[in-house]
Amino acid sequence: MVAASGGAAAQPSRQNTTQPESQPAAAREFPRSLYWGVATSSYQIEGAANEDGKGKSIWDTYAHTPGKIRDSSNGDIANDHYHRYKEDVALMRSIGAKAYRFSIAWPRIFPDGTGQPNPKGLDFYSRLSDELLAAGIEPFATLYHWDLPQTLQDKGGWQSRDITKAFADYAGYMAEKLSDRIRHFFTINEFYSFADMGHHGIEMKVGGGTTRIELAPGLKLAPAELSQVRHHAVLAHGMAVQAIRAKGKNGTQCGPAENISIAVPLIEAPAHIKAAEAATREMNAAYLTVMLEGKYTDAYLRAASRDAPKFTDEDLKIISTPVDFVGINVYRPTVYVLASDRPPGYRDVPFSASHPKMFSDWHLLGPEALYWAPKFVQSLWNAKEIYITENGCAADDKLAEDGNVYDTDRIMFLRNNLTQLQRAVADGVPVNGYFLWSMMDNFEWSAGFGNRFGIVYVDFDTQKRTPKQSAFFFREVAVQNRVV
């Protein structure tokens, strides 16, 4: 009879598990300490392009170059956030945000990239920080979200090693001036995007076709030059981490905010999961892997061959200066993979032509990315703290006659993504915060104002802000601290 198998006492006790399997995912809470936040960046919302002593950035130049922006728009005014920041902070509060990730425009602080700081630029971020804290919103600042001072671009930009010192000096200055109020700094946003898309352009296969993406400064460098740009980016990050530690108040925390390339196992069986983990490590060789391991992988250097970056051992030490947390922007799987008997032990599976997508050209749907990305950041690099620094989608939002925006697709996207994030948290992955991209519709780079990513709708003629249904969804998630 059944007693032969050891009886009930030998069975694992269901009562003792904190997350019984029978409990629906939607009922599971996130850690109490997790920050529910929203995100933006300077060029995409601030406007005031030529005010209060701000210098020109490469995005001012690029957006004003005919043919570069789909709707021929630019960020001269954008959301006019520079003048409306108080209203925007009040709005964030009303939609339940407990944290706000914004970026600092380097050319507002150092109009020429280096040299004399501009007090009025600093004052803006100082006032913004005060306003956030008074509203009970924790400020998280990104130091570089792509708006490089044009003067530095004219001196070689990211191709020149001098930029690493310029960036570290600027980072140290910001930490010195604002770490009494800003406790978390992200060094650089999306290394892969600004380096590869800005200095070469990339092609993506979506829906059976190919989409090309370019960003400022819109260069088409040779492979060896691109390798060096990437190297300077991670070196600048490491030097900035050291500068923040040297100049910031004790306890100031910092780390990168990278759009990690993410391999998702097509089938969740141990061999495929292992394959996807190995693929993720290789795909991030030029960025997260070198920052967190202190060396370029053999496969990366072999594949680059003569075009590999030129670097010293000292560079690698600086690049891998320990960080307090790892920030990752997650929108979609980069690839699905399966294990393979042939080296390197995995193979990419092409997305089917009918794979569902969200509104942006590049945005294939794959909520599992928000499980596997933090999961692999923990398993590969043992990250102690992880922030989801961006997640969200664009939609073809319209104001309905009753004044609402019924963005059903965005809520579907967020609910499915957050369910996967909760799964990671339930596995013990240390996720400390989630920043929804974006707090409000804004200038979406080369796509102009046509790709609305906000949970708040913006009428760009009147600057009127209207929370969409997804803003109410977000507020409910934050209040209940679970997927709703």
Ligand code: FCB
């Ligand atoms: C990310 C960028 C962010 C925004 C979103 C949609 O790549 O960091 O500025 O454009 O995509």
